[in-house]
Amino acid sequence: MDKEKRASYFADEDDRVDGIDKVTGRAKYTADHHPENMAYAVFVTSTITRGSVKNFILSEARDAPGVLEIITHLNCPAVPGFQPWAKDPNKKGFEWRGLKPFANNLVWYYGQPIALVVASTWEKAVKAASLVKAEYITEEAETDFEKFRKDPSRLKPSGEYKRGETDAYKQADVFVENEYHLPIETHNPIELHATIAHWEGNDKLTVYDKSQGPKGTQAELARTFGLEEKNVRVITKFLGGAFGSSLRSWPHVAAACIAAKMVKRPVRLQLTRRQMFTMVGYRPMAWQKIAIGASRDGKLTGITHHAISNTSRYEDFREGIVNASQYLYECPNVNTTYKILPLDINTPTWMRGPGEASGAFALECALDELAYKLNMDPVELRIKNYAELHPVSKLPWSSKFLKECYDKGRELVGWSNRSAIPRSKKEDGKLIGYGMGGGVFGASRGNATVKAIFTSEGKLNLYSAVSDMGPGTATAMVSIAADVLQLPAAKISFLLGDTEFPPGPTQGGSTTTSTMGTAVSLVCEMLKTQLIEIARQQSPLFSGLSADDLACSNGKVYAKTDISKNMGFAELVKASGKPQIEILKESGPDPAVRSKYAMNSFSAHFVKVAIDPATGAIELKKVVCTGDGGKIVSPKTARSQMIGGAVGGIGMALTEEALVDTRTGKYLNDTLGSYLVPRHRDVPFIDTWFPDKPDPVINPMGSKGVGEIALVGFAAAVANAVYNATGKRITSLPLKPSMII
Amino acid sequence: MEQHDHTCPGKSRRDFIKKSTALTAISLTPAAVVKAGEHHEAIASFFEKTPLQMEVNGKMVQVLVDPGVSLLDMLREQLGLTGTKKGCDQGHCGACIVHVDGKRVNSCLTEAVDNNGKKITTIEGLAEGDKLHPVQEAFIKHDAFQCGYCTPGQIMSAVACIREGQANSEADIREYMSDNICRCGAYPNIVAAITAAKNSGQKI
Numbered sequence: 038m039d040k041e042k043r044a045s046y047f048a049d050e051d052d053r054v055d056g057i058d059k060v061t062g063r064a065k066y067t068a069d070h071h072p073e074n075m076a077y078a079v080f081v082t083s084t085i086t087r088g089s090v091k092n093f094i095l096s097e098a099r100d101a102p103g104v105l106e107i108i109t110h111l112n113c114p115a116v117p118g119f120q121p122w123a124k125d126p127n128k129k130g131f132e133w134r135g136l137k138p139f140a141n142n143l144v145w146y147y148g149q150p151i152a153l154v155v156a157s158t159w160e161k162a163v164k165a166a167s168l169v170k171a172e173y174i175t176e177e178a179e180t181d182f183e184k185f186r187k188d189p190s191r192l193k194p195s196g197e198y199k200r201g202e203t204d205a206y207k208q209a210d211v212f213v214e215n216e217y218h219l220p221i222e223t224h225n226p227i228e229l230h231a232t233i234a235h236w237e238g239n240d241k242l243t244v245y246d247k248s249q250g251p252k253g254t255q256a257e258l259a260r261t262f263g264l265e266e267k268n269v270r271v272i273t274k275f276l277g278g279a280f281g282s283s284l285r286s287w288p289h290v291a292a293a294c295i296a297a298k299m300v301k302r303p304v305r306l307q308l309t310r311r312q313m314f315t316m317v318g319y320r321p322m323a324w325q326k327i328a329i330g331a332s333r334d335g336k337l338t339g340i341t342h343h344a345i346s347n348t349s350r351y352e353d354f355r356e357g358i359v360n361a362s363q364y365l366y367e368c369p370n371v372n373t374t375y376k377i378l379p380l381d382i383n384t385p386t387w388m389r390g391p392g393e394a395s396g397a398f399a400l401e402c403a404l405d406e407l408a409y410k411l412n413m414d415p416v417e418l419r420i421k422n423y424a425e426l427h428p429v430s431k432l433p434w435s436s437k438f439l440k441e442c443y444d445k446g447r448e449l450v451g452w453s454n455r456s457a458i459p460r461s462k463k464e465d466g467k468l469i470g471y472g473m474g475g476g477v478f479g480a481s482r483g484n485a486t487v488k489a490i491f492t493s494e495g496k497l498n499l500y501s502a503v504s505d506m507g508p509g510t511a512t513a514m515v516s517i518a519a520d521v522l523q524l525p526a527a528k529i530s531f532l533l534g535d536t537e538f539p540p541g542p543t544q545g546g547s548t549t550t551s552t553m554g555t556a557v558s559l560v561c562e563m564l565k566t567q568l569i570e571i572a573r574q575q576s577p578l579f580s581g582l583s584a585d586d587l588a589c590s591n592g593k594v595y596a597k598t599d600i601s602k603n604m605g606f607a608e609l610v611k612a613s614g615k616p617q618i619e620i621l622k623e624s625g626p627d628p629a630v631r632s633k634y635a636m637n638s639f640s641a642h643f644v645k646v647a648i649d650p651a652t653g654a655i656e657l658k659k660v661v662c663t664g665d666g667g668k669i670v671s672p673k674t675a676r677s678q679m680i681g682g683a684v685g686g687i688g689m690a691l692t693e694e695a696l697v698d699t700r701t702g703k704y705l706n707d708t709l710g711s712y713l714v715p716r717h718r719d720v721p722f723i724d725t726w727f728p729d730k731p732d733p734v735i736n737p738m739g740s741k742g743v744g745e746i747a748l749v750g751f752a753a754a755v756a757n758a759v760y761n762a763t764g765k766r767i768t769s770l771p772l773k774p775s776m777i778i
Numbered sequence: 779m780e781q782h783d784h785t786c787p788g789k790s791r792r793d794f795i796k797k798s799t800a801l802t803a804i805s806l807t808p809a810a811v812v813k814a815g816e817h818h819e820a821i822a823s824f825f826e827k828t829p830l831q832m833e834v835n836g837k838m839v840q841v842l843v844d845p846g847v848s849l850l851d852m853l854r855e856q857l858g859l860t861g862t863k864k865g866c867d868q869g870h871c872g873a874c875i876v877h878v879d880g881k882r883v884n885s886c887l888t889e890a891v892d893n894n895g896k897k898i899t900t901i902e903g904l905a906e907g908d909k910l911h912p913v914q915e916a917f918i919k920h921d922a923f924q925c926g927y928c929t930p931g932q933i934m935s936a937v938a939c940i941r942e943g944q945a946n947s948e949a950d951i952r953e954y955m956s957d958n959i960c961r962c963g964a965y966p967n968i969v970a971a972i973t974a975a976k977n978s979g980q981k982i
Contacts, residue, residue: 052918052919052921053918053921055926056917056918057910057918058926059923059926059929060901060910060914060917060918060923060926060929060930060933061861061901061902061904061905061910062859062860062861062862062900062901062902062930063861064926065860066860066863066927068860068864069854069860071855071858071860102823103823158844158855159851159855160844160846160847160851161844164846225961226925226927227863227865227871227925227927227928227959227960227961228863228865228925228927229864229865229866275925275926275927276925277863277925277926277927277928278924278925278927278961278962280961307864309867310865310866310867310868310870310871506925507923507924507925507926507962508924509924673921674921674924676921677921677924677962677964677967678924680963680964680965680966680967681962681963681964682963683963684960684962684963684965685963687963708866708870709865709866709868709870709871709959710868710869710870714959714961715963715965716956716958716959716965717951717952717953717955717956717958717965717968717969718952718953718956720952720963720965720966721966722948722966723966
């Protein structure tokens, strides 16, 4: 494959393939579907934080107009997947993960669903839900992270790592040591989570769901309700953002299915914005302590990183919070520990960049602090400790162009204007600072299957059950197919978001382009081979020529020696005597490659801030995000993805903080008016740059993915710039003016 | 109970019909119907609905709505115009923005009945047939979205921004557009799209 030509061939055609649907309102997201006779469901949620429901008073709610059913633990039918399979050691069954709605009367957190009202209209369901009364047995709840993280008996060990000496930093010429605090951050995609469940009889279920992995949701629901997988269809045609919140099925998904079965009508259950805080996960609170030691010339000699993050009382959640500290830089002595703290709040989950983003805030701020102590440029400190081999596995990286990112980032942000002395540079009366932070995330490739149908009209339709939360999966897949087949993008469609299609991957962890793209690339190679073979077999034009003598361009097979000898793909399909060419191709990871190489994407973020010394207001003057994601398959959408990650990083750094009242366990700012996400006025122009160098082994495209690295390390860049501007080392997010003045 | 974002009036026309004295009811409706109304959901429903007439995307529509139904839910659930999105139902996110008599409005914050006789334009009414509105074209060209969920609201706001003469600088655009959240973070591209549409010389 001619890698140099990849993605440049149709460079002018890289508008999103679903752009028209999205700008005209035609794109159908989950709650836009409306099966005939659909009823509406609304949750009633707990007003205590820990305990149980003693009694429901439902009479008033039952009498309310339009009510079809009120579901509580008292009348909820038995759900096979809600039975603990461990009770039956001979039967390794499936058990629904996390909270099982209406399975019992227990209350694990404030705002937990305890009942579901189904009514003929949404307004009537809301009204009736407000009339449901519950009496509780209340137990003392514990939601104070800062208090309970200090009690070792409450912590669950969740991984230790050590190479070389423990706490080697203590013997270093120079070392820094600091604690870092992260609040709860919520995904809050603008699309509210929603599920529409529709039973046809007792054994066939169709579900419209906001899912990052329709196949995964299908498998979960089939096992939960004791159905054959083929009898469960999950549809996610468009997904209005998710950032991790749709990586798994939450209680409302099962609840909608239960409700639809009980009322024998399709049921839509759409969460409210408040419920988006309590029912679909969040980035957990975290405390971290990190210490880094170095020799006087800046060689790292020891890194110690301890982290604690919260989970719920009913479910453990862990993520890779200390991982990057183990391998982003060369260092002989590293020890890390990670523990989780169960509290009486809802379960967290992966949020974009997940644990790596939390961990990188501590690691990258600590390195910055160390650089000042060593009187070294922070970028030079990173280059000095650049890891050529993966420090944990000792394997070579399949590709790594992080130095190029450092160089380009410095150039684009104007790093040469940075003063090495904090609080020494002013422009227009404002304190000016420059900062940077690095990021890393695993690059991998999973299983995917794609079906290709090439029609006699010369059109290629590709099908897979992957979904797209926004980065532009279909656009990237069309770009890959166009490139392999040398067929104009306008003739290619990628159909997704339906489990009727062959199994596609769950979209997450920066793997979709790598995983799905491999299957698309391979199926298109097979298609190309078949088209060339048909040409050789069926057309006298190519008699005596071998497959190597033929090539494809602009939807035609032609003879390399004489381009006037050519035949269009459509003609070739007709010549084959079949109505269409159909190929199913499965692809998966290559374990041989995996054992020889470490695979990661890398990023380096640079920002320039201006700070009003009187008010402490932080303004981002320049933002530059550079990322080694391998070959960039779809430049326009990759740039947008990188910008989007930076905006997520701006939120993490400057605005986002979900507050839980430690007395009541209640979210205090559970609206978009009080939980502040970045808005237009918070976001400047963002410059992006990719080395755009293909990874030679990861997949046929050479693409590593940029979804996570776009955010990992960003918040540290802002905090480091604030230090450069003001001399204040702030170690809690979000950064606030009150911490500066 | 959870504090719901969208309260319905406790004393509805239904309460009036079902529970008020027969005297009042009889003066308005035949006794038989009042009696039926006490027992039959369908008839009660009919009496509590309000008939509305409005121009939606250039067409006159007549619709019967329940009390407490927002303009947003009327458009989505009754007229099937699902391009307008519910993002928060609290007026915070801007995903539901439509034009009412040419002004941008959060359709989640206004009841359907308060829009009787008005002229509504939604995202579905912006293009002329297959010809996209210049702002829609600019959004595609500048990749001014990722997931696309906030996009209808962003575009309706963007059109109003230009029409109201508020798109004179990038800073002005950012300020005006700050009622519209884009969680995917396409903000710089949205600003670029609005600037390009405004400078295209086309009628917005």
